[in-house]
Amino acid sequence: MKPRQRRLLWVLAGLVLVSSAVALVLRALNSNVMFFYSPSQVQSGSVPHGAAFRLGGLVEQGSLQRSADGLLLKFVVTDEVQRVPVQYRGLLPDLFREGKGVVVSGKLASEGYFHATEVLAKHDENYMPPEAAHALKSAADKAADKAAEKGGRP
Known part of the structure; x- marks a missing residue:
């Protein structure tokens, strides 16, 4: 795997983690409103x-x-x-x-x-x-x- 592809994979994995964390926080906030x-x-x-x-x-x-x-x-x-x-x-x-x-x-x-x-x-x-x-x-x-x-x- 080339370094450029590896970097793109890390960026995509980071985006998935951040979006999952945001979704969990919003869900927790919505259930407490x-x-x-x-x-x-x-x-x-x-x-x-x-x-x-x-x-x-x-x-x-x-x-x-x-x-x-x-x-x-x-x-x-x-x-x-x-x-x-x-x-x-x-x-x-x-x-x-x-x-x-x-x-x-x-x-x-x-x-x-x-x-x-x-x-x-x-x-x-x-x-x-x-x-x-x-x-x-x-x-x-x-x-x-x-x-x-x-x-x-x-």
Whole structure:
């Protein structure tokens, strides 16, 4: 084999290794990406089926239910327009409260509820995750538009 052919073979082998490494990194990153959705988006069906995602909004007042052992929790996340029931097994953060902002990670179950694997609560009175604040504002704008539409009809 001539030196030129040997050099070309090494370059091609290097390209194959680099492209394989890039493909593996992109695949790992893609499997760890979690998108954020509001309860209105979940109820409209615009969420990926079977994929993990984050759901954010407010914990509905009076919706928190605990099992006898205290580890299975059920509550409702709302954006003040739509509601999504959530089930979570584990301990809640100390700052978790009804009527306060929350972001939960998990998957939508076939039974119609959101199966949460992680619950994140806001850390002070003034903070709300930007995605949750935007989702609540969008939902409020849609509700106001619907109310104005109904009020404008004879």
